[in-house]
Amino acid sequence: MTYKNKKPESVKHKTLPLLLFFLGGLCVYLFMPYLSLLFFRPMLAGSYWDLLNGVGFVAFGLCIYLFIERARPRSWPKLKGDLFYWWHRLLAFALLLLSSIHGFGFLILEPVTWEYLSLRSPWYMLCAWLAWLFFVYLCLASIRPLKQRLHGGFLSFRFSHALLSILALVACLYHVVAAGFYFDRYAAWALFSLLFVLVVSYYALNRLGPKLSFSKILFDSDSKAHSQVGTSVKPTLFIGLVLLCVLFSGGLYVAAN
Amino acid sequence: MWRQISWAAGLLLIFAALASAFLSARKESLREAPLLEVYFAHKDHNKVGCANCHHNYVDGTGRQYGCYQCHKEDETVNLLVEEQFHGLCRDCHRDLKHMGKESGPVRQCGACHKPDTQP
Known part of the structure; x- marks a missing residue:
C-alpha cells in the first residue's frame, strides 16, 4: 500500500468525530445563550413571543458565527474553496430564513407590530429592518449569476460584502440590546460579555496570530502552539478573560441602567 | 486617486442628504401620527399611586387631566411618546410579573x- 492510498483513510477516521464535535458545539453555541437567558429571566409573555425571539437569537448567533468562520483557513475546521463557499452560503440562507420567521412571524401574530414598519417606529426596530434588507442583498448577491451582474469584479463584491455584513451585525446588536427585553439584569450582560470576549478573542487570535491560534492549541497536538502554551500561561489567559468579562459586563450594565 | 476621492465625497454627500431627509420625515411622522x-x-x-402616572400634579408641569395634551402636543416630549x-x-407590568x-x-x-x- 502506497502512502497516497493510506492518507485519505486516516484523514477520514480523524475527521468524522471532530466534525460531529464541531456540529454539536455549533448547536450548543446557537441555542445556549437564549436558553440561559430564559433560565435567568423568563419572558412570561406567551409561547409565540418566546419562540420567535428564540429564533431571532439563533439568527443573531449565526450572524456572529459567519464572522468567526471568515477567519479561515486558520480557524478550525479548515474550510477552503468551494466547501467554504457552500457552507458559508448555506448558513447565510439559514440566517435569512430565521430572521424572516422572526420578523414576519410577529407581523402575522401581532398585527399592531405593522406600526413598526413605519418611519416613526423606534430606532432599534428600524435597525432590525435595515439589517434584514442587508441580509437579503448579501444572500442574493452571493449567487453566482447575480454576483457577476451586480458586482462584476471580485474586489467590488468583497468590499460591499464586508461593509454590509459589518453594518448588518452592528444593526442586529443594537436591535437586541436596545429592545431591552432581556438585557436588564447583570447576569444577562455577564453572559453576553463572556460570549463577546470569547468570540472576539477567537477571531483576533485566528486572524492575527497563527502561532497562537485557538484551534491549534486545542485540537492540533503536533503544532508548536499546543506545546508552547504552558501551564503558567493558561491560568493567566483564563484570569485575564474573566477580568475582561467582569469589567466589560459591569460597564455595559451601568451604562444601560 | 482624485477620481476615487471625488467618488467617496460624492457618496458621502448623497448619504448625508438622504439621512437628513429621513430624519426630518421621521420627526414629522412622529409628531403627526395619531x-x-x-x-x-x-x-x-x-x-398604584396616582402621581405615578399623573406626575403633572406634583412636579408642576401642568394641570391637564389627560396625558395626550402634553405628550402629543409639547415639542419637547412628543418624539418620546412610544418610549x-x-x-x-x-x-411596571414586567417588574410585577418577575416579583410573582x-x-x-x-x-x-x-x-x-x-x-x-x-373609565
Missing part, C-alpha cells in the same frame, strides 16, 4: 392596544 388606541381601566390600578408610555406601563404578582400584559401588543371601554 396615537394608537390604548385600553386602560383605572379600577385595575387602584394599588415613555411603554416604559411606564410595560416595565398579578399584572397586566407585558409583550402582547393587542392586549393593551385595543379600544378603551373602561
Whole structure:
C-alpha cells in the first residue's frame, strides 16, 4: 500500500468525530445563550413571543458565527474553496430564513407590530429592518449569476460584502440590546460579555496570530502552539478573560441602567 | 486617486442628504401620527399611586387631566411618546410579573392596544 492510498483513510477516521464535535458545539453555541437567558429571566409573555425571539437569537448567533468562520483557513475546521463557499452560503440562507420567521412571524401574530414598519417606529426596530434588507442583498448577491451582474469584479463584491455584513451585525446588536427585553439584569450582560470576549478573542487570535491560534492549541497536538502554551500561561489567559468579562459586563450594565 | 476621492465625497454627500431627509420625515411622522388606541381601566390600578402616572400634579408641569395634551402636543416630549408610555406601563407590568404578582400584559401588543371601554 502506497502512502497516497493510506492518507485519505486516516484523514477520514480523524475527521468524522471532530466534525460531529464541531456540529454539536455549533448547536450548543446557537441555542445556549437564549436558553440561559430564559433560565435567568423568563419572558412570561406567551409561547409565540418566546419562540420567535428564540429564533431571532439563533439568527443573531449565526450572524456572529459567519464572522468567526471568515477567519479561515486558520480557524478550525479548515474550510477552503468551494466547501467554504457552500457552507458559508448555506448558513447565510439559514440566517435569512430565521430572521424572516422572526420578523414576519410577529407581523402575522401581532398585527399592531405593522406600526413598526413605519418611519416613526423606534430606532432599534428600524435597525432590525435595515439589517434584514442587508441580509437579503448579501444572500442574493452571493449567487453566482447575480454576483457577476451586480458586482462584476471580485474586489467590488468583497468590499460591499464586508461593509454590509459589518453594518448588518452592528444593526442586529443594537436591535437586541436596545429592545431591552432581556438585557436588564447583570447576569444577562455577564453572559453576553463572556460570549463577546470569547468570540472576539477567537477571531483576533485566528486572524492575527497563527502561532497562537485557538484551534491549534486545542485540537492540533503536533503544532508548536499546543506545546508552547504552558501551564503558567493558561491560568493567566483564563484570569485575564474573566477580568475582561467582569469589567466589560459591569460597564455595559451601568451604562444601560 | 482624485477620481476615487471625488467618488467617496460624492457618496458621502448623497448619504448625508438622504439621512437628513429621513430624519426630518421621521420627526414629522412622529409628531403627526395619531396615537394608537390604548385600553386602560383605572379600577385595575387602584394599588398604584396616582402621581405615578399623573406626575403633572406634583412636579408642576401642568394641570391637564389627560396625558395626550402634553405628550402629543409639547415639542419637547412628543418624539418620546412610544418610549415613555411603554416604559411606564410595560416595565411596571414586567417588574410585577418577575416579583410573582398579578399584572397586566407585558409583550402582547393587542392586549393593551385595543379600544378603551373602561373609565
